[in-house]
Amino acid sequence: MMKQQILCVVGARPNFMKIAPVMAALQHSETLTPFLVHTGQHYDTAMKHAFFDQLGIPEPDIDLGVGSGSHAVQTADIMSRFETVLDDEKPALVLVVGDVNSTIACALVATKKEIPVVHVESGLRSYDRKMPEEINRVLTDQISDLLFTTERDAESNLLREGIDAVRIHFVGNVMIDTLQAQLEKKISAAETFRNVAANVVFQPGDYGLLTLHRPSNVDDPSVLKSLLAVLAEISEQLPLVFPVHPRTRAKIQEAGLAGFFDPQRVLVLPPQSYLEMLGLMSEARMVLTDSGGIQEETTSLGVPCITLRENTERPITVDQGTNTIVGTDPVRIRTVFDEIMLNGGKAGRVPELWDGKAAQRIVAVLEDWLAATIPSQPGA
Ligand code: UD1
Numbered sequence: 373m374m375k376q377q378i379l380c381v382v383g384a385r386p387n388f389m390k391i392a393p394v395m396a397a398l399q400h401s402e403t404l405t406p407f408l409v410h411t412g413q414h415y416d417t418a419m420k421h422a423f424f425d426q427l428g429i430p431e432p433d434i435d436l437g438v439g440s441g442s443h444a445v446q447t448a449d450i451m452s453r454f455e456t457v458l459d460d461e462k463p464a465l466v467l468v469v470g471d472v473n474s475t476i477a478c479a480l481v482a483t484k485k486e487i488p489v490v491h492v493e494s495g496l497r498s499y500d501r502k503m504p505e506e507i508n509r510v511l512t513d514q515i516s517d518l519l520f521t522t523e524r525d526a527e528s529n530l531l532r533e534g535i536d537a538v539r540i541h542f543v544g545n546v547m548i549d550t551l552q553a554q555l556e557k558k559i560s561a562a563e564t565f566r567n568v569a570a571n572v573v574f575q576p577g578d579y580g581l582l583t584l585h586r587p588s589n590v591d592d593p594s595v596l597k598s599l600l601a602v603l604a605e606i607s608e609q610l611p612l613v614f615p616v617h618p619r620t621r622a623k624i625q626e627a628g629l630a631g632f633f634d635p636q637r638v639l640v641l642p643p644q645s646y647l648e649m650l651g652l653m654s655e656a657r658m659v660l661t662d663s664g665g666i667q668e669e670t671t672s673l674g675v676p677c678i679t680l681r682e683n684t685e686r687p688i689t690v691d692q693g694t695n696t697i698v699g700t701d702p703v704r705i706r707t708v709f710d711e712i713m714l715n716g717g718k719a720g721r722v723p724e725l726w727d728g729k730a731a732q733r734i735v736a737v738l739e740d741w742l743a744a745t746i747p748s749q750p751g752a
Pocket of ligand 1: 384385413414416441471472473474505585617619
């Protein structure tokens with residue numbers, strides 16, 4: 373029997389760890405076979421290649437090479453280039469992950485061509501429409517045929533938006549599949565310090581890991597400056613390791629804030645790839661971040677996380693995990709930081725079905741769904 377083709381889309385860094393276990397599970401399927409399209413939304417070696425190698429993701433079958441641009445330009449470029457791929461490949465399904473521009477762009481093209489769309493990590497809502505990702509989430513979920521969720525709140529969000537319950541499947545968290553599969557291969561913080569020839573070396577368990585890249589935190593120079601000021605203060609008590617996203621690096625330069633931190637107290641690094649981040653996260657005393665994924669990874673690792681945002685689309689990391697949402701108010705950031713220094717922060721527990729088997733569950737649902745909805749071709 374001919375296997376049915378599942379066209380998987382990735383575009384930006386947070387997609388890579390989500391697609392890796394799905395690709396692996398599809399490669400083991402007896403009825404389905406993956407085809408990987410990379411949109412090229414992220415293209416730097418540090419933002420792409422290292423992840424493919426470390427996570428064992430096969431080379432994309434096609435790279436659309438779109439690169440950076442305004443939201444409209446980037447989304448439109450992905451759409452027009454992706455349409456050609458669908459015309460050539462005619463996959464049985466298009467599978468998208470997460471909430472980046474590549475996610476909505478490819479979902480929209482597929483659904484208008486009447487190719488069923490599968491959304492992995494659906495139903496997350498920050499209820500903050502100023503976040504581009506929130507728009508991407510809401511719209512992708514509305515046009516998806518099958519919606520896979522990571523936590524039970526996500527299903528309630530989808531039902532409120534009128535999505536039929538039969539399309540929703542609670543399967544767990546594919547990003548945690550990757551974390552569990554890779555944890556023993558993590559690169560220790562000490563090794564990362566050696567590899568970057570750092571002239572300051574912090575002790576495992578005695579540094580904070582910092583990441584910042586949300587437009588709401590880095591695009592406005594006054595917000596960025598106030599954040600960096602409180603982080604500089606914090607670094608006097610607990611040294612910080614700060615891998616800098618390209619967007620943030622550019623904004624720091626533009627705002628004239630390069631050299632803001634004391635290099636003895638803040639180790640500024642280029643973007644780190646997956647196994648380095650896993651080492652840096654798991655050995656940190658705490659993590660300070662505005663990332664979505666890191667809120668979940670720290671919950672899974674049991675490391676305290678301070679989220680420098682006003683809201684989260686991943687409330688389970690607060691209700692059950694180690695995450696505290698603090699926003700950008702310096703006083704609030706200091707208070708929660710001091711609490712964690714004093715008592716180690718919330719204990720937290722690992723959420724339901726974050727067990728390393730989400731991708732297997734997804735592929736099982738896809739196999740059944742395709743067998744039931746798309747009659748096999750005569751002679752196939
Ligand atoms: C994107 C996602 C965001 C995700 C983040 C993780 C959207 C709307 N946003 O944001 O949800 O959390 O990725 O990284 O899809 N750049 C490079 N090299 C690269 C990629 C980007 O230098 O390989 C620079 C460019 O200056 C670019 C800027 O980073 O303009 C922003 O990149 P873009 O992909 O537009 O958004 P991110 O901020 O990375």
